[in-house]
Every structure is written in C-alpha cells, then in structure tokens.
Amino acid sequence: MAVENSYTGWAAVREGKNKLVDGFPYTLKHQRSTLHLKTPVSASTTEAFTQLLSQKRQAKRVSAPLPTGEQLLFAKRQVLETLPKKIRFARGTRKRCGMFDWQIEELINTAEAHRRGASVPGVVGYGYTKSRFGLMDDFFIITELLQNYTDGYQWILARPEEVERVIAAAFELMYSLNSSGIYHMDLWAANMMMCNEGVGATYAIDLENCFAQKNEFLSETLGFQFGFFFLREVNGFFDEARYDAKVELALKQYAGIDRERFRRVYQVTKHQHVGRKERREVFLRGVVPLADITKMT
Template structure:
C-alpha cells in the first residue's frame, strides 16, 4: 500500500475547498487560493475530462494537471493507495511517485509544488491533482519547432542530450516527445509529464532506447526532417553509448517510428523487451 505521509511531510500546507484537498509545498497566497478555488469550481462542472492549465497565482505561478478516475476499481485503489495486479499504481499515483523521485534525483524539470484529490460522496478519490511550477519563460518543443523549423537538427541533438541526462539518473521517460520538452533561450531544456516513466534500470536497455528514439521521431519530428536524416542523428547519438545491441535496438526502433504504441504497451518494452503495436 502507498502511504502519502512521506510526500505530505515535504508538502505541509493543506488547502481544502469543497470536497478537494491539496497538499502544497508553500503556504498559498490570497491570489493562489482564489485561483485554486476557481479551478476546483470548474472541475465540478467537468469532472469526466482531463485538464491541464496554468494558474495565475502571484509570485509562484502554477501549472495544474487534473486526471479523473474512470472506474470504481481505480477509485478504490487510489483511495487506499493500492497497486494494480501488475504491481504498478494507477496513472495519477504513478505520476506523483515518478515526479517526486525525478525531482529528488535532480532531473531538469518543473518543480512539484503540490498534489491532491477530490473525493465523491462515498469518500472515494474521483480525480487527482498534480501542481507544478509554471515554466512561464519556456515554450514546449512543438511550439518552438513551429517558430524555428529550420533548427530541427540542433533541437534533436539537444533533446537526445536531455534524454541521456535522464538515463544517467535512472529515469526512463516512456512519453518522451517534443511536447514534453520545455525550452528557454536562457536555460537548459527541461522534461515534463512523468506519468509514464520508470525510476529503475530496465533489463532491456537496447529495446527501450529503440522505442524512445522511434517514438520521438513519430510525434512531430517527422514533419520537419527526412527519415534518413533522423536515422543519421540517431546513429551519431548511439556512437556515444556503449553496450547497445544494434539488432535489438533496430527491431524496436524501426517499428516505433511508424506504428502507434499505447502507453500500457510501452511498459512492456521496458519490462520485457516486447513491442506490441496497434
């Protein structure tokens, strides 16, 4: 069972409004309280939809991600802090656990400022909140590429550098694409959205990296570079990495460039080296 007590020690300020409880790293200002109350009111009208939005909260601007829980079983598991049969937690708890661990290891990322949940009339968690510091001087990689399409190769090299920095800290991001990379002219790239991540070493590093680099190409990047050019950049990157099996890497890499791989299937690549597409 997952206890939230260790997390709450680092997020000691509790904000309660209606049937929502949030645990925050800093005492919220009046502006922050007003913004959080407005967000919670909006959630009452849109409980079944995922939401991601910046909050105007004064000195510490926040970015809120809210995930509803779709099934009774998921609500019970998250309420009790229990994992699924496969040992993994439901997505909102996975994101919290991974974000806390990535932050602890010093990953280039947006700071976690708080987390919390809304309960239904039975006391079950029905949606989960992740609050991070808003990177208001950054843009995501998709927007940056729209404005700088001629800089695709430097972007890819920098993205590979960020991916390698995550790997060095044993953080494996299985949703690594341009939209989850934040860019500022004055600072290093940052990774966001740690929902589908692992904070352990994979027994299948070649297959996992093959998926990551293939997936990165398939989402957005393919629009701005030929496949042959991208393959050359991948080869350049792999030359710096010892211990990658070319055969195992290529089998997953080639498929991931062109086939949809669901988020549950990505876990299978990390855990078993198996790629199931479609």
C-alpha cells in the first residue's frame, strides 16, 4: 500500500464538469482498491482506510462512521451490481439520459456544494475496487462525519412536539442552498442533519439528486421542494394549513416568484410522490409529470 501525489485518476470524474481529480491529488492503493484523497492522511487514518477496503461486502450499500484516531469521517460504499453500470464506471461515461450514475452525481454535487460554501459535509475522498478484468465492483465516498448530529426525521420521531423547529431549520437550509445555486431535489427530513446541542449549523446530505447550475424554473423548483418536504413524513406530524402559512412566509425571501406556477407544482407534490428522474423535469423544464392537477387544488 502506498500514498503518493498523483493526478492520474478516474476518467469519469476527470471528465466531469468539476474536474474533481484536480482537487483530490493523493492516491492510496490497497490490493485492487484505490482511494483519491484531498490531503495526505495520518498512519491511523491510513489503517482505517485499509480496513474499510479489506472488508467483505455484506450489503449492497453500507453507510457508517469510519473509526479513526484523528479525523472524524463517514464512508459510503455502494456495490455496482450490473454489467452496464460497471462498464460506465470503468469508462467514465454517462447514461443515455446524460446523467452520471447516482453515486457519481452525489460525489460531484457534494464537492461542488462544499466548494461554494454551502452547508454540506466536506468530501475527503472517493474510491473504488476493481476486478481482475478492470471493471469496478464497488464505489466509495468519504466525507466529514457530522458528530453529535441527528437527522431531521429521527428528530421528529423522538420529539414530535418539535416538528415546527425542524420545519424552520429545513426552510432556512433550503434558502441557504438555493442562494448558493445548489438545488437539492431530495431534501426531506432525513436528508437534513441537526445539531443535538442546538448551536451548530444544519447540514444537507445525500446530494445525488441535485443541481448546481442556473435555475430557469425557480417557481416550479420551489413548489416541488416545499411540497416534497411536507409529503415526506412531515404531513403526519403537522397540520397542512399551518404548513401552507409557513411556506407563504418563507416565499417572501425569494424574489420574482410566479405564485401560480409555484402553486401548481406545490399542490401536486405535497400529496403525490414524484420519482427521482421525474424531479429533474421539474427543474429542467418546469414540468410536473403527473396528471389531473385540478384534483390537488
């Protein structure tokens, strides 16, 4: 195993719009696995990485804190199951729809959001394990660990009387992300991390379905974001009319919102699930791919 300064790296990321390899110049290799890291790591962190790379795969996806002596880290490991996906990862190519696979999208979006100063965990590194045939078997993303934090959904379950506090934190986080040009299209209570002591910032996680580009349909995007947040679990703990009133107050922070375009999306998405791929249509085209919006009004 060796750690070296190297800009030779994974084609999919090198060709990505953010050229992440340029920001992760240190390479750690162990057997058939490679990690690209932002900075050199200590001996204890190197040992923790070695243990991670040596672990046998026990599940398709594993997300867990990485025990290290000096750095607080969090690792995600995703098994690449299908041959087409393995080939795309090895070649660094996109899917037919023009997107990278979700794991690569998460890596690119999280790193870009952190670069812009958005409230997301910093990316420490990423990596993969290759088979003897050169195809990738699994993929890793390593980020900073948010210690002493709880996700918003668990917070509501433990303290249902504080659901209003979670809503307020979510709206503040949403505005902060959007103001940075980061549009999270999967922002529900479990994808926001709240400080247990109530003094730290709220963070967004799981940015695989996210945009870091100019928004031509902000009214529709906000309609989806506010509606989706209500649909994903908050609706079981908070009255809809009271939620609508809070949304109206939150919208005053945004300039130039077309209320009719906002309302048409909002009324649908706070009652009906919109799949991850379909959400992209909301952002890119301002289209809600659901029929009979009138039933939602």
